[in-house]
Amino acid sequence: MAGGTSNKSASQLMAEAQKKAKSASGFFNRMMGAGSSANDDARALYIQAGNAAKAEGDYPTSAEAYKRALELSSEDFEKAQMYEAIASSYKMFDLPQAVIPLTRAAELHMTQGKWTMASQTLEKIAELYEQMNDLDNMMKCLKEAHRFLKQEGQKAGANRVQKKMAETLALQHQFIQAQQEYEEMADKTKDDPLLKYGAKDFWLRATMCALCIDSENANTALTRYLNDNPLFEERTLEVKLIRQLIAAVEEQNKELF
Numbered sequence: 001m002a003g004g005t006s007n008k009s010a011s012q013l014m015a016e017a018q019k020k021a022k023s024a025s026g027f028f029n030r031m032m033g034a035g036s037s038a039n040d041d042a043r044a045l046y047i048q049a050g051n052a053a054k055a056e057g058d059y060p061t062s063a064e065a066y067k068r069a070l071e072l073s074s075e076d077f078e079k080a081q082m083y084e085a086i087a088s089s090y091k092m093f094d095l096p097q098a099v100i101p102l103t104r105a106a107e108l109h110m111t112q113g114k115w116t117m118a119s120q121t122l123e124k125i126a127e128l129y130e131q132m133n134d135l136d137n138m139m140k141c142l143k144e145a146h147r148f149l150k151q152e153g154q155k156a157g158a159n160r161v162q163k164k165m166a167e168t169l170a171l172q173h174q175f176i177q178a179q180q181e182y183e184e185m186a187d188k189t190k191d192d193p194l195l196k197y198g199a200k201d202f203w204l205r206a207t208m209c210a211l212c213i214d215s216e217n218a219n220t221a222l223t224r225y226l227n228d229n230p231l232f233e234e235r236t237l238e239v240k241l242i243r244q245l246i247a248a249v250e251e252q253n254k255e256l257f
Contacts, residue, residue: 010053010061017045017065021072043072050085063089080108084121091128099128116157119148123161135172139165155195159185166205175212179221182206190229199231204238208245215249222246 008016021042050065063086070082083105090098102125109118122145129138142165149158166181186202189195203225211218222242225232233239 008048008052010049010056010058010065013045013049013052014061014065017042017049017068020045021068039072043069046072047085050089054089059089059092076108076112080105080112080117083108087124095128095132099125102128115148115152116154119145119152119154119157119161122148126164130168135168139168142168155188155192159189159195159198166209170209170212173212175209179206179209182209186225186229190231196231199229200236200238203229203232204242207242211242211246211249215246218242218246218249 020038023038046065046069050062050069053059053062053065066082066085066089070079070086073079073082083101087098087100087102087105090101102121106118106121106125109115109121122141126138126141126145129135129141142161146158146161146165149161162181162185166178166185169175169178169181182202182205186199186206189202190199207218207222207225210221222239226234226239
């Protein structure tokens with residue numbers, strides 16, 4: 001494998017990688033069975049060139065280097081790594097272009113049955129869509145990521161993604177759906193020894209979503225949560241806060257709100 005490259009520039013490493021890749025396709029190397037080893041060396045050099053270009057802040061060059069490493073990758077896990085690396089460079093200068101390789105990486109993770117890794121990649125795609133203010137596609141990615149985490153029994157990860165889904169629904173003024181997501185999270189966590197104290201926050205958020213519709217909906221939801229859940233009681237800070245918010249809305253008191 002190539003060595004002694006830590007102090008070389010991205011352009012130097014790219015030149016070495018191109019030379020190595022060219023030699024790998026040469027007639028003599030192929031006849032002697034050395035093409036595979038040379039290919040591996042070229043791939044390693046392209047990855048090093050990509051890393052060096054990143055360190056230099058030259059993200060277009062790093063993306064190009066990782067693309068060439070991708071072309072020399074044979075295993076699906078190697079290809080997925082390269083797609084992720086390409087996306088990490090693109091997101092520094094061209095967000096829409098970063099979506100394409102990340103989507104391909106997610107597809108490869110799914111093909112290999114690596115559902116947790118696929119969900120993590122889908123979350124990254126959702127973050128890109130959020131930055132582009134494309135909330136519809138963001139929600140599609142979050143829903144799929146949540147489904148994978150749920151089927152893999154990743155409770156904390158599934159809750160994290162579902163919380164983001166609820167927040168996004170609220171931003172889209174889909175308050176009923178957001179309320180339902182928060183209610184579901186509260187119901188799932190209230191009996192979990194490790195997560196139950198977070199349930200109060202979910203009931204608070206669910207009530208606030210109801211309040212965005214009107215105070216009657218908020219009062220109805222709050223009464224139901226109080227009756228059904230001992231953890232959520234009048235003396236808790238969350239209930240005191242939501243009572244004040246409901247009163248402010250009913251009194252049309254903007255300063256109190």
